[in-house]
Amino acid sequence: MAKEQLIIFDTTLRDGEQSPGASMTREEKLRIARQLEKMHVDIIEAGFPAASNGDFEAVRSVAEAIKDSRIAALCRTSDQDISRALEALKPARAGRIHTFIATSPLHMEKKLRMAPEDVIIAAKNAVRFARNGIDDVEFSCEDAGRSEMDFLCRIVETVIKEGATTINIPDTVGYNVPRQYADRICQLRERVPNSDKVIWSVHCHNDLGLAVANSLAAVIAGARQVECTINGLGERAGNAALEEVVMAVRTRQDIFPCDTRIDATHIVPASKLVSSVTGFPVQPNKAIVGANAFAHESGIHQDGVLKHRETYEIMRAEDVGWNTNKLVLGKHSGRTAFRARLKELGIEVDSEQVLNTAFTRFKELADKKHEIFDEDLHALMSEDVVTPEDEYYKLVASAFHSETGETPHAMITLSAGGAEHRAEAQGSGPVDAAFKAIESVARSDADLQLYSVNAITTGTDAQGEVTVRLAKGSRIVNGLGADTDIIVASARAYINALNKLRSVAERLNPQL
Numbered sequence: 001m002a003k004e005q006l007i008i009f010d011t012t013l014r015d016g017e018q019s020p021g022a023s024m025t026r027e028e029k030l031r032i033a034r035q036l037e038k039m040h041v042d043i044i045e046a047g048f049p050a051a052s053n054g055d056f057e058a059v060r061s062v063a064e065a066i067k068d069s070r071i072a073a074l075c076r077t078s079d080q081d082i083s084r085a086l087e088a089l090k091p092a093r094a095g096r097i098h099t100f101i102a103t104s105p106l107h108m109e110k111k112l113r114m115a116p117e118d119v120i121i122a123a124k125n126a127v128r129f130a131r132n133g134i135d136d137v138e139f140s141c142e143d144a145g146r147s148e149m150d151f152l153c154r155i156v157e158t159v160i161k162e163g164a165t166t167i168n169i170p171d172t173v174g175y176n177v178p179r180q181y182a183d184r185i186c187q188l189r190e191r192v193p194n195s196d197k198v199i200w201s202v203h204c205h206n207d208l209g210l211a212v213a214n215s216l217a218a219v220i221a222g223a224r225q226v227e228c229t230i231n232g233l234g235e236r237a238g239n240a241a242l243e244e245v246v247m248a249v250r251t252r253q254d255i256f257p258c259d260t261r262i263d264a265t266h267i268v269p270a271s272k273l274v275s276s277v278t279g280f281p282v283q284p285n286k287a288i289v290g291a292n293a294f295a296h297e298s299g300i301h302q303d304g305v306l307k308h309r310e311t312y313e314i315m316r317a318e319d320v321g322w323n324t325n326k327l328v329l330g331k332h333s334g335r336t337a338f339r340a341r342l343k344e345l346g347i348e349v350d351s352e353q354v355l356n357t358a359f360t361r362f363k364e365l366a367d368k369k370h371e372i373f374d375e376d377l378h379a380l381m382s383e384d385v386v387t388p389e390d391e392y393y394k395l396v397a398s399a400f401h402s403e404t405g406e407t408p409h410a411m412i413t414l415s416a417g418g419a420e421h422r423a424e425a426q427g428s429g430p431v432d433a434a435f436k437a438i439e440s441v442a443r444s445d446a447d448l449q450l451y452s453v454n455a456i457t458t459g460t461d462a463q464g465e466v467t468v469r470l471a472k473g474s475r476i477v478n479g480l481g482a483d484t485d486i487i488v489a490s491a492r493a494y495i496n497a498l499n500k501l502r503s504v505a506e507r508l509n510p511q512l
């Protein structure tokens with residue numbers, strides 16, 4: 001039997017935009033709307049036309065441009081707001097008026113300063129007025145999560161009689177918990193006459209981190225529209241995240257009696273677009289769209305995923321728009337993942353002993369660096385271990401000068417094959433000056449590919465750890481240096497890399 005449709009109503013451009021700092025221009029709204037249309041979002045709430053001329057124009061432009069999604073515009077229960085919204089929606093192939101008024105005792109008394117009976121009249125008149133202009137009218141009981149059930153039933157019954165086609169029950173301040181919220185939806189569906197003639201919708205905020213859980217509980221209780229936003233953007237702690245709702249319903253088809261029309265492969269691009277437009281980064285551990293959502297670092301998980309992906313993945317990264325899942329090499333990784341990555345990089349390991357030696361070096365590096373990249377592996381596999389006794393270059397002494405308004409300057413005494421050399425150089429910073437001074441002696445002709453400060457311990461004796469990656473021809477090496485002075489640590493790392501380059505060159509050409 002075909003599943004019922006769960007309507008996805010995206011409000012990134014309206015409630016999402018109410019996030020402090022997330023205001024969007026008309027062009028930005030258009031770009032996001034086009035991405036939402038591509039994803040097959042059913043309804044795009046484009047804005048609040050009475051808010052400003054800019055928002056009016058933005059809703060109008062979205063209504064003009066988007067053909068495959070219905071466009072909704074939000075308005076209070078005032079004729080002026082509704083007229084403005086109707087005007088903005090005129091170019092839409094399919095439009096919806098979304099009108100709302102608060103129904104909780106607190107909001108009615110303290111904010112609206114209206115008697116409950118007057119709120120019912122305002123809702124009734126607004127829906128009637130809206131229905132004169134358009135067929136599709138959604139009515140929202142703002143703060144329904146804290147409204148009295150009897151009152152909710154009365155106001156909803158009234159607006160259904162006036163022709164509202166969708167009834168939205170927002171948990172405006174994210175106060176409800178799943179069982180209680182689901183119970184509200186069940187009661188309304190049971191008690192309100194003609195409840196089967198309308199679509200029941202939910203709109204949950206995330207103040208207690210329950211927006212998605214509440215939305216899903218409501219779907220099980222019979223709601224067939226979920227209002228949500230990309231990345232969970234929205235007022236205060238945000239709204240239910242579209243990607244989480246869609247993927248929960250899709251992944252748990254054994255539980256949900258419905259599914260959405262969303263093409264989930266557009267989810268990650270949509271998330272990236274919203275993040276770049278708003279400047280709100282996505283936290284790495286965010287479900288579905290976070291950079292780590294399909295990444296595995298620990299050896300036991302990596303081993304499991306390599307043997308059978310489903311051991312640690314309940315969805316496929318490709319199905320939500322990532323290129324693939326990721327095995328990230330780090331200090332928790334094991335031999336299986338290490339060997340697999342080497343193989344992917346085309347690095348042949350001819351014996352268990354070579355693998356074990358390389359793996360030990362890899363663990364040493366991983367203790368110093370947060371993440372091991374492919375270049376690190378190339379370096380690990382091509383370099384020899386250089387012991388202090390075989391070091392050709394040694395740092396004997398150093399002095400650095402850096403002062404506001406003056407060019408940084410470094411003085412280095414370097415031992416090269418036992419002979420001491422003094423060198424001085426200026427640079428764009430003291431580290432640059434130190435590297436130039438060392439190079440004036442070593443003349444390695446190597447490319448500096450990476451300079452990173454890997455870890456700083458805490459306390460007054462803080463240790464700075466630096467990695468310097470040098471490349472010469474096909475040889476790539478990582479040099480490590482540690483010191484309480486970060487410039488000295490950098491110089492040591494550079495010299496360590498030079499020694500490794502020399503050692504590899506000697507191995508390839510023993511005449512050197």
Ligand SMILES: CC(=O)SCCNC(=O)CCNC(=O)[C@H](O)C(C)(C)COP(=O)(O)OP(=O)(O)OC[C@H]1O[C@@H](n2cnc3c(N)ncnc32)[C@H](O)[C@@H]1OP(=O)(O)O
Pocket residue numbers: 015018048050051052075076077078100101102111112113142172235
């Ligand atoms: C839960 C939600 O997300 S609701 C949507 C929230 N979004 C927004 O508010 C963004 C757009 N809003 C705005 O640009 C402005 O608030 C406007 C243009 C709508 C109104 O601006 P102003 O006329 O200056 O009013 P202001 O914002 O100061 O106060 C809101 C007024 O609307 C009233 N009001 C609030 N909700 C409703 C409603 N659903 N229906 C009718 N009146 C309402 C308030 O009681 C208050 O009236 P008062 O001024 O007579 O006390």
Ligand SMILES: CC(C)C(=O)C(=O)O
Pocket residue numbers: 015100140141142143168170171172173203205
């Ligand atoms: C206007 C309604 C839908 C709303 O945004 C809320 O109650 O949070």
